[in-house]
Amino acid sequence: MRDPAENAQLALLLEVSxxxxxxxxxxxxxxxxxxxxxxLAGAVGARRGLARAAEGAPVGEAFERGVAGMAEQTGxxxxxxxxxxxxxxxxxxxxxxxxxxxxxxxxASTIVDDACAFYRAFDHVDVAVDDPPADAPELDxxxxxxxxxxxxxxxxxxxxxxxMSADSDGVAAEWTSGFRRSFEAADWLLDGDGPIVRxxxxxxxxxxxxxxxxxxxxxxxxxxxxxxTERARAVLDGEEDAESLADELVARDxxxxxxxxxxxxxxxxxxxxxxxx
Amino acid sequence: MRDPAENAQLALLLEVSxxxxxxxxxxxxxxxxxxxxxxLAGAVGARRGLARAAEGAPVGEAFERGVAGMAEQTGxxxxxxxxxxxxxxxxxxxxxxxxxxxxxxxxASTIVDDACAFYRAFDHVDVAVDDPPADAPELDxxxxxxxxxxxxxxxxxxxxxxxMSADSDGVAAEWTSGFRRSFEAADWLLDGDGPIVRxxxxxxxxxxxxxxxxxxxxxxxxxxxxxxTERARAVLDGEEDAESLADELVARDxxxxxxxxxxxxxxxxxxxxxxxx
Numbered sequence: 001m002r003d004p005a006e007n008a009q010l011a012l013l014l015e016v017s018x019x020x021x022x023x024x025x026x027x028x029x030x031x032x033x034x035x036x037x038x039x040l041a042g043a044v045g046a047r048r049g050l051a052r053a054a055e056g057a058p059v060g061e062a063f064e065r066g067v068a069g070m071a072e073q074t075g076x077x078x079x080x081x082x083x084x085x086x087x088x089x090x091x092x093x094x095x096x097x098x099x100x101x102x103x104x105x106x107x108a109s110t111i112v113d114d115a116c117a118f119y120r121a122f123d124h125v126d127v128a129v130d131d132p133p134a135d136a137p138e139l140d141x142x143x144x145x146x147x148x149x150x151x152x153x154x155x156x157x158x159x160x161x162x163x164m165s166a167d168s169d170g171v172a173a174e175w176t177s178g179f180r181r182s183f184e185a186a187d188w189l190l191d192g193d194g195p196i197v198r199x200x201x202x203x204x205x206x207x208x209x210x211x212x213x214x215x216x217x218x219x220x221x222x223x224x225x226x227x228x229t230e231r232a233r234a235v236l237d238g239e240e241d242a243e244s245l246a247d248e249l250v251a252r253d254x255x256x257x258x259x260x261x262x263x264x265x266x267x268x269x270x271x272x273x274x275x276x277x
Numbered sequence: 278m279r280d281p282a283e284n285a286q287l288a289l290l291l292e293v294s295x296x297x298x299x300x301x302x303x304x305x306x307x308x309x310x311x312x313x314x315x316x317l318a319g320a321v322g323a324r325r326g327l328a329r330a331a332e333g334a335p336v337g338e339a340f341e342r343g344v345a346g347m348a349e350q351t352g353x354x355x356x357x358x359x360x361x362x363x364x365x366x367x368x369x370x371x372x373x374x375x376x377x378x379x380x381x382x383x384x385a386s387t388i389v390d391d392a393c394a395f396y397r398a399f400d401h402v403d404v405a406v407d408d409p410p411a412d413a414p415e416l417d418x419x420x421x422x423x424x425x426x427x428x429x430x431x432x433x434x435x436x437x438x439x440x441m442s443a444d445s446d447g448v449a450a451e452w453t454s455g456f457r458r459s460f461e462a463a464d465w466l467l468d469g470d471g472p473i474v475r476x477x478x479x480x481x482x483x484x485x486x487x488x489x490x491x492x493x494x495x496x497x498x499x500x501x502x503x504x505x506t507e508r509a510r511a512v513l514d515g516e517e518d519a520e521s522l523a524d525e526l527v528a529r530d531x532x533x534x535x536x537x538x539x540x541x542x543x544x545x546x547x548x549x550x551x552x553x554x
Contacts, residue, residue: 002349006321013290013317027304027313036304037473040290041554044283047324072279073554196314277318277350 004093004272005050008086011267012043012079014277015260018200020242022208022232023216023249024260025078027197031250038075045069046083053090059106060114060158063087067121077125081171081215081261084118085182086268088175093272100178107159107175112151114158120145128219130168139164170214170258174265181207185266190275196267204256204263205242208232213256220254228256281370281549282327285363288545289320289356291554292537295477297519299485299512300493300505300526301537302355304474308527315352322346323360330367336383337391337435340364344398354402358448358492358538361395362459363545365452370549377455384436384452389428391435397422405496407445416441447491447535451542458484462543467552473544480543482519485509485536492534501531 002010016039019026030036049066053059066083092102123144132140138150139161151161165172174182185203192199209232216225228249234240249255271277279287293316296303307313326343330336343360369379400421409417415427416438428438442449451459462480469476486509493502505526511517526532548554 002318002322006324010318010321013321014314017313017317035472035474036294037291037554040294041279041287044287044290045279047283195312197312277314 002271003054004090004268005047005054007093007271008050008053008090008268009043009047010277011086011264011271012046012082013040014196014200014267015082015264016040016043016079018197018204018263020201020246021204021256021260021263022235022242022246023228023252023255024204024257026201026246029246029250031253034075034078038073039078041073042070042075042078045072046079049083050086050090053087054094056091056094058114058117059088059091059110060117062091064117064121064124068124071125077127079261079264080121080125080127081257082264085171085174085179085261085265089179089182089265089268093268098269098272100180100183104178107162110158112155112157115151115156115161116145116148118158118161119143119147119151128215130165130218133164168214168217170211171261173214174262179265181211181262182265183269185262186269186273189266189270190273196275196277200263200267201242203266204259205232205235207262207266208256208259209236213259215257215259216254224254228254279548280331281367282324282331284370284548285327285330285367285545286320286324287554288363288541288548289323289359290317291473291477291544292359292541293317293320293356295474295481295540297478297523298481298533298537298540299509299519299523300529300532301481301534303478303523306523306527308530311352311355315350316355318350319347319352319355322349323356326360327363327367330364331371333368333371335391335394336365336368336387337394339368341394341398341401345401348402354404356538356541357398357402357404358534359541362448362451362456362538362542366456366459366542366545370545375546375549377457377460381455384439387435389432389434392428392433392438393422393425395435395438396420396424396428405492407442407495410441445491445494447488448538450491451539456542458488458539459542460546462539463546463550466543466547467550473552473554477540477544478519481533481536481540482509482512484539484543485533486513490533490536492536493531497531505531505533 017027019028046066046069053062088106091106092098162172162175166176188203212225212229235242294304296305323343323346326339330339365383368383369375399418439449439452443453465480489502489506512519
C-alpha cells in the first residue's frame with residue numbers, strides 16, 4: 001500500500017505525464033530548458049519533504065524541504081505550486097482526515113514558523129510571482145529568507161500569508177477555501193475511465209475552462225489568461241483540438257501552471273480515495 | 278543530494294522515459310495493458326526496497342521488497358529485471374564502492390536466505406522466464422516461495438542461483454561478470470551530451486546492437502532476438518530509423534526488456550558518478 005507521501009509523489013509524476021495539457025510540460029511536450037526529465041528528478045527529490053508532512057512535521061518545514069529536494073535538478077522550478085497545495089493535503093491524509101474540513105484544520109494550525117519556512121523555500125528556486133502589496137514591499141516572497149524578520153514582526157502565520165495572496169493566486173485560494181477545486185476535480189478523476197494520463201488531461205482542461213489560471217495572469221497578463229480559458233472551453237465543446245492548442249501554447253510559452261498544480265492535488269486526493277493505477 | 282535509493286528510483290523513471298527504445302514502453306509508446314503510468318507507479322512503489330538496500334539490508338530481502346512495491350499497480354511486471362540488477366549496485370554504492378569489484382563483493386556476500394527471498398519475489402508478479410534446467414524442475418522460479426525448501430536443501434546462495442542462469446539471462450550474467458555491461462554503458466551516458474531521454478535511447482540501442490536480448494529469446498525465440506540485434510545495428514549505421522523500428526516492435530510485441538534493465542543500471546551508475554539531470 002502506498003502511503004500518503006508515495007501517493008503525493010505519484011501524483012506529481014502522473015500530473016506531468018498527463019497529455020495533452022495545453023501549455024504545460026507533459027508526456028509529449030517540453031520546453032528546451034524545462035524538460036520532462038527535470039520533472040522526474042524534481043518528483044524524486046520532493047519525496048523527502050512529502051514524507052516529513054506525512055510524519056506530522058510542521059507544514060512549512062515539510063514544504064521547504066520538498067522544494068529544496070525538487071530544486072536539485074537543472075531545469076529550475078518544476079512543481080513548486082503543486083507541492084504547496086499537496087503538502088497540507090498530505091498532512092491531512094496522515095491525520096486520517098483528507099476532507100475539506102481536515103485540510104482546513106491543517107491550514108488553521110499553521111504558525112509564524114511555517115510562514116518563515118515558506119519564505120525560505122523561495123531561496124531554493126526562482127518562481128514567477130506577482131509583486132507584493134504596494135504597502136508591504138518587505139513581504140515580497142522574492143526576498144526569501146530575508147523577509148523572515150518582517151514576518152515575525154507582523155506575527156503572520158502561513159494561513160495569513162495565503163489569505164493575503166488568495167485573490168491573485170489560485171493555489172493560495174485553495175488554502176483559504178478548503179481546497180474546494182482540488183476535491184471537486186478529484187471526483188471527476190474518480191468518475192472517469194480509461195488510462196489516467198487521459199483522465200488527467202480531461203480534468204486539467206475542465207479546471208482551466210472553469211477559471212482563469214493565475215500563473216498565466218502573472219506571466220502573460222489577464223487578456224492571455226482569459227483567452228486560454230476561452231479556448232479550453234472550446235476544446236470541451238469540441239470546437240478546438242486539444243493537441244493543436246497544446247502545441248500552440250507551448251510555442252507561445254503560455255503555461256497554465258496553477259491549473260497543473262490543482263490537477264496534481266486532485267490526483268493525490270483521488271489516489272488516496274482509491275483511484276487505481 | 279540524492280542518496281543511492283533516490284538515484285535508483287530516478288534511474289527507473291529515466292529508463293522508461295528514454296525514447297525511442299525500440300520494443301519497450303517509453304515516453305511515447307506503450308502497450309494497451311502495460312502503460313507508462315504503470316511504470317510510474319512501479320517506480321514509486323519500488324523505492325522502499327531500494328532504500329532497504331541503501332540501508333544495508335540483505336540484498337534478497339531488499340529486492341523482494343522492491344518487487345512487492347513495484348507490483349502495486351495493475352500493469353503487472355514493469356521493472357523486475359531492472360530491480361534485480363539495481364539492488365546489488367545500490368548496496369555497493371551505499372558501501373561507498375560502486376565499482377565492478379565492489380558490486381562483485383556484494384554478489385559474493387549473498388547467502389541462502391537471499392536466494393529464498395529472490396524466489397519469493399516471483400510470488401508478487403508474473404515474470405516471463407525460461408524453463409528451469411531439465412534436471413532441476415524443483416528450482417523453477419515460477420514456483421516462487423514453494424521452491425524455498427529445495428533452495429535450502431541444496432544450500433544455494435543468490436550468487437549460485439544467478440550463476441545457474443547466467444548463460445540464458447542477461448541480468449544474471451551481469452551478476453556473474455562484475456556488471457561489466459552496466460558499467461560500460463554508464464560511461465557512454467557520461468560521455469554523451471544533450472537531454473538524457475535521448476542519451477538513454479542511444480545507450481539502449483548500443484547495448485542491443487552489441488548482444489542479443491535474452492528476454493526476447495525467452496518470449497519470441499532466438500531468430501527474433503538475432504533479428505532485433507541486427508536491426509539495432511542498422512539503426513546505429515544510419516540504415517534504419519529508430520522511431521519506425523520502435524513502432525514496429527511494439528506492434529509485434531517484441532520487447533527487449535533485458536536491454537532496458539541494463540540501461541536502468543547504467544543510468545544509476547552514471548547518476549552516482551555525476552550525470553547531471
